[in-house]
Amino acid sequence: MAHAAPVAVVTGATGFVASELVKQLLAKGYTVRGTVRSLQNKDKVQHLERLGQAMPGHLTLHEADLLKEGSFDSVVRGASYIFHTASPFFIESSNAQADLIDPALKGTANVLSSAAKAKDSVKRVILTSSVAAVHGEYAAPPKNGHLYTEEDWNETSTIDNQPYHRSKVLAEQEAWKTAKQHGLDLVTILPNFVLGPVLSSRADGTSVGFLKGVAEGTALQGTPLICDVRDVARAHVLAAEEPSASGRYIVSHRAPLTATALSKALQERFPQYAIPEVPEQQYDASEKIDNSKAEKELGLQLTPAVNTFIDGIVTLVQLEIAQPLPSGAPQEGTAAV
């Protein structure tokens, strides 16, 4: 007798991370219910509709509102796995409470309470948290004095200073509290800055905007610690499928790629584009975070960071999100990627 495909709910299916997760779940034969803010917004949903057309009957899209109690009740009913990824991801806001904290915190409370009502079918809830819930601005040293781990919680960010970070702390703490209260099996995934291939042609996301800046050689500050969107999605799937998975899982390279190394790699791969030179030894490339728990317990292997940038830029150009300058064109300033 054929087994029915497991049903997975992905909240915020339109997002950068969630779209890749939907794609991977479909490829593994799951039946996916994706939640979106509005089905009418074709710019946001058309890439998902295309994924669904390739796997007829395996993807349905449902409207649900993070701020509305009970909004997720019907979509999670009968599901085996709930991947809660929907949360605002931007750094600047003039009204952090309404724009960042409320959707993150109330959204998590609502999704988890719908999960509790569907406890008979729900095997596990997987929450997309963030390294932002582990530390803020490296302001407090790691507990082990060496590298940040899953043991660390960001206790320094506030609504006025790093409100996005604060939203992720509050949301993850809410999830752990509600899961404990209702006996739900919860695992959280804590990605660092996520980059890599995009599926949607929208350009309003923070990750996509950053990668577009790298592709177009505009000046950027710092060398962020990154991870690959394909690895982040895979970590979510592994966290659902591995029976012994538990607790929090950081997904991140341990040290940043230097801007010098990145610009060299991009110049080699894209000789047709004007990729600015970045002088040697300008950046701190020391190890900062421990990703070994996901490696050991989930078997997660990270994509080399250079490939993440290259594969991401290829999709940004294909989807006409980025327009890199041709090589030989005059460049403004030096890019510090």
Ligand SMILES: NC(=O)c1ccc[n+]([C@@H]2O[C@H](COP(=O)([O-])OP(=O)(O)OC[C@H]3O[C@@H](n4cnc5c(N)ncnc54)[C@H](OP(=O)(O)O)[C@@H]3O)[C@@H](O)[C@H]2O)c1
């Ligand atoms: N990208 C990163 O570097 C990174 C790193 C660590 C953790 N994360 C986490 O990963 C998750 C997905 O992030 P992403 O990079 O994929 O961001 P994204 O592309 O901006 O996607 C965010 C998703 O959340 C939905 N959303 C945002 N605000 C909402 C609101 N007020 N009401 C309802 N839905 C809302 C968005 O819906 P619309 O499509 O309708 O806007 C979208 O589906 C978030 O939880 C984020 O905190 C991301």
